[in-house]
Amino acid sequence: MRNAGIVAWNTFREAVRDRVLYNLVFFALLMIAAAIIVGQISIDIENTVIVSLGLTAISVIGLLIAVFIGVGLVSKEIEKRTLYALLAKPVSRAQFLAGKFGGLVLTLAVNTAAMAAGLFLAVLYAKHGLQAGDAGILIAVYFILLKLALVVALALLFSCFTTPLLAILFTAGLYVAGLFVGDMRTIHSTQMSEAMQAFLRWLSYLLPNFENYDVMGAVAHGRGVPGALVLHNTLYTLLYCGIVLFAAAVIFSRKNLK
Amino acid sequence: MFTPAIEIENLTKDYPTGFLNTRKRRSLDGLTMQVAEGEIFGFLGPNGAGKSTTIKLLMGIIFPTAGKARILARPISDVAMHRDIGYLPEQPYFYDYLTAAELLDYFARFHNLPAAVRKERVRILLKKVGLETAGKIQLRKYSKGMLQRVGLAQAILHDPKVVVLDEPMSGLDPVGRREVRDIILELKQQGKTVMFSTHILPDAESLCDRVGVIVGGKLHGVGRPDEIVGAKAQGYEILFEYSGAPFAAPVLAKAEQSGSRFRLQVPEEKLYAVMDELRQSGARIVGVTQLKPTLEDFFLHLVGADRAQATAVEVSGK
Numbered sequence: 001m002r003n004a005g006i007v008a009w010n011t012f013r014e015a016v017r018d019r020v021l022y023n024l025v026f027f028a029l030l031m032i033a034a035a036i037i038v039g040q041i042s043i044d045i046e047n048t049v050i051v052s053l054g055l056t057a058i059s060v061i062g063l064l065i066a067v068f069i070g071v072g073l074v075s076k077e078i079e080k081r082t083l084y085a086l087l088a089k090p091v092s093r094a095q096f097l098a099g100k101f102g103g104l105v106l107t108l109a110v111n112t113a114a115m116a117a118g119l120f121l122a123v124l125y126a127k128h129g130l131q132a133g134d135a136g137i138l139i140a141v142y143f144i145l146l147k148l149a150l151v152v153a154l155a156l157l158f159s160c161f162t163t164p165l166l167a168i169l170f171t172a173g174l175y176v177a178g179l180f181v182g183d184m185r186t187i188h189s190t191q192m193s194e195a196m197q198a199f200l201r202w203l204s205y206l207l208p209n210f211e212n213y214d215v216m217g218a219v220a221h222g223r224g225v226p227g228a229l230v231l232h233n234t235l236y237t238l239l240y241c242g243i244v245l246f247a248a249a250v251i252f253s254r255k256n257l258k
Numbered sequence: 259m260f261t262p263a264i265e266i267e268n269l270t271k272d273y274p275t276g277f278l279n280t281r282k283r284r285s286l287d288g289l290t291m292q293v294a295e296g297e298i299f300g301f302l303g304p305n306g307a308g309k310s311t312t313i314k315l316l317m318g319i320i321f322p323t324a325g326k327a328r329i330l331a332r333p334i335s336d337v338a339m340h341r342d343i344g345y346l347p348e349q350p351y352f353y354d355y356l357t358a359a360e361l362l363d364y365f366a367r368f369h370n371l372p373a374a375v376r377k378e379r380v381r382i383l384l385k386k387v388g389l390e391t392a393g394k395i396q397l398r399k400y401s402k403g404m405l406q407r408v409g410l411a412q413a414i415l416h417d418p419k420v421v422v423l424d425e426p427m428s429g430l431d432p433v434g435r436r437e438v439r440d441i442i443l444e445l446k447q448q449g450k451t452v453m454f455s456t457h458i459l460p461d462a463e464s465l466c467d468r469v470g471v472i473v474g475g476k477l478h479g480v481g482r483p484d485e486i487v488g489a490k491a492q493g494y495e496i497l498f499e500y501s502g503a504p505f506a507a508p509v510l511a512k513a514e515q516s517g518s519r520f521r522l523q524v525p526e527e528k529l530y531a532v533m534d535e536l537r538q539s540g541a542r543i544v545g546v547t548q549l550k551p552t553l554e555d556f557f558l559h560l561v562g563a564d565r566a567q568a569t570a571v572e573v574s575g576k
Binding site: 084 | 338353364
C-alpha cells in the first residue's frame with residue numbers, strides 16, 4: 001500500500017509538471033463566458049443552463065484526461081523503459097499498477113474539484129447567491145469523479161495487453177456501451193430473437209453501468225439525488241474498479257516487457 | 259569457500275516471432291552459472307548474445323521459458339529480495355520531469371529510508387557519480403553520459419548486497435569510465451557482489467575476478483580471465499634497438515620496425531638463441547614480453563566461430 005502511494009504521488013507530480021491541469025484555464029474561460037452570456041440571454045433558466053454546461057464540461061474534460069492519459073500510464077513506462085529501474089526495487093507490478101491508478105485518480109480529483117469550484121463561482125455570479133439545492137452539484141461532481149475512476153481502471157486494463165490506440169478505442173467503446181445498459185436490460189423487440197435479448201440482458205450486467213452516474217438533469221433542475229444512489233454508486237465503483245484492477249494486475253504480472 | 263550470490267540454472271528464453279507469433283527465436287539457451295559472493299563478475303558477449311536478456315530475467319523484467327535463478331538464495335520472483343539488489347539498465351532512461359535529486363529520493367522511498375537519511379544518501383551519491391552540481395536540473399536536460407551516472411547512483415543508493423550493471427561503461431567518456439571502474443572496485447572492497455555486462459574487454463580483464471563469455475545465447479566459458487583464455491604462453495616478443503647494417507643477422511629480417519625500435523616474436527624454445535644472435539649482431543635488447551592470448555583474442559575467436567556456424571546453417575538451409 002505504501003509503495004502504491006509513492007508511485008501514485010509521482011504519477012500526480014508527472015501530471016502537474018506535464019501541465020495536465022492547464023485544462024483548468026480553458027474551463028475557467030468557458031465558465032466566465034457562460035455566466036456572462038447566459039445571464040444576458042436566459043430568462044429564469046440561468047442556473048439550469050450554467051449547471052448543465054458546467055457539469056458537461058467537467059465530465060468531457062475529465063473523460064479526455066482519463067482515457068488519453070490512462071492508456072499511457074503503463075505503455076509509456078514500457079516504451080521509455082522507465083519501468084526497468086523501478087521493477088528492480090522492492091515494488092510488485094500490482095503495487096505499480098495500483099499506484100498509477102491512484103495517481104491519475106488523484107489528478108482527476110484535484111482537477112474536478114477545481115472545476116467544481118469554478119462552476120460554483122459561475123452559479124454565484126449568475127444567481128447572486130447560493131441555495132441549499134445547489135449542494136446537488138457536489139453530488140453530480142462526485143458521480144463524475146466515480147465515473148472517471150472507472151474509466152481510468154478500464155484504460156489501465158486495456159493498456160496492459162494492447163497498443164495505446166486500441167486501448168483508447170476499447171475504453172471509449174466500453175464507455176459508450178455502458179451508457180446504454182438500461183436500454184439493453186429493458187429491450188423488447190419483435191425483430192430480435194429471445195436468445196439475443198437474453199444475451200443483451202446478460203451483457204448489460206457485465207458491462208460497466210455508466211448510466212447510473214448521470215444525475216446532471218436532476219441537479220440542473222434543482223431536484224435532489226437519493227442517498228441510496230450515492231451509496232450504490234460508491235460501492236459499485238469500488239467493486240468494479242477492484243475487479244478491473246485485479247484483472248489488470250494478473251495480466252501485467254505475466255507480461256514480458258520489451 | 260564459494261558461496262553463490264547469484265545462481266542460474268538452465269535458464270532459457272524464447273521470444274515469439276513471425277506475424278502470428280507462432281515461431282520462436284531462442285535468445286538464451288540453457289544458461290547455467292554462478293556468481294560468488296563478494297566477487298566482480300564480467301558478463302561478456304557481442305550484441306544479441308543474450309547478456310541483457312539474462313540480466314532482465316534476473317531482475318524480473320521478463321520471464322524465463324525454462325530454468326530458474328536465485329539471488330542471495332531467494333528465487334528471482336521474490337520482490338522483497340529486491341531490497342538487497344541494485345540494477346543499472348542498459349542505456350537507462352528515467353522520468354525526465356524529475357531532477358536527479360528527486361529521482362534518487364523517489365527510488366530511496368521504496369527502501370523505507372527516513373527523510374534525513376534519504377537526503378544525505380542522495381547528496382553523497384550525486385557527489386560520488388560527479389553530479390553534485392547538476393542534481394537540481396531536470397533529467398530531460400541530461401546527456402547520455404549523465405543519465406548513465408544517475409543510473410549508477412540509483413543502483414547503489416540503498417547500499418545493496420548485489421549490484422547488477424548492464425553495460426555500465428556505455429556512453430561514458432574516459433574520465434567517466436575510470437570513475438565507474440573505481441566505484442566497482444570500491445563496491446568489491448565493501449564486500450558487495452558486482453555482476454556487469456560489457457563490450458569493453460580490457461575493462462573486464464582488469465576489473466573482474468571471473469568472467470563468463472556468452473555467444474549466441476550459449477555460455478562458452480566461465481572462469482578467471484587468464485583461466486578461460488588459457489594461461490600457457492604463446493611465445494615471447496623481443497623489443498630491441500639496432501643501428502647497424504641492415505640484415506646483418508638472418509634473424510633481423512623477421513623483425514618488424516616500429517620507429518627506431520624493432521619487434522620480433524619468437525617461440526619459447528628459441529628465445530635465448532635469438533637473444534644471443536641479436537646481441538652478437540650489435541642490437542640492444544630493450545625488453546622481452548611473454549605473449550599470452552588476451553580475452554579479446556578468445557572473444558573474437560568465439561564470435562568468429564559462431565558467425566561462421568550461423569552462416570553455414572543459413573547456407574545449408576537448416
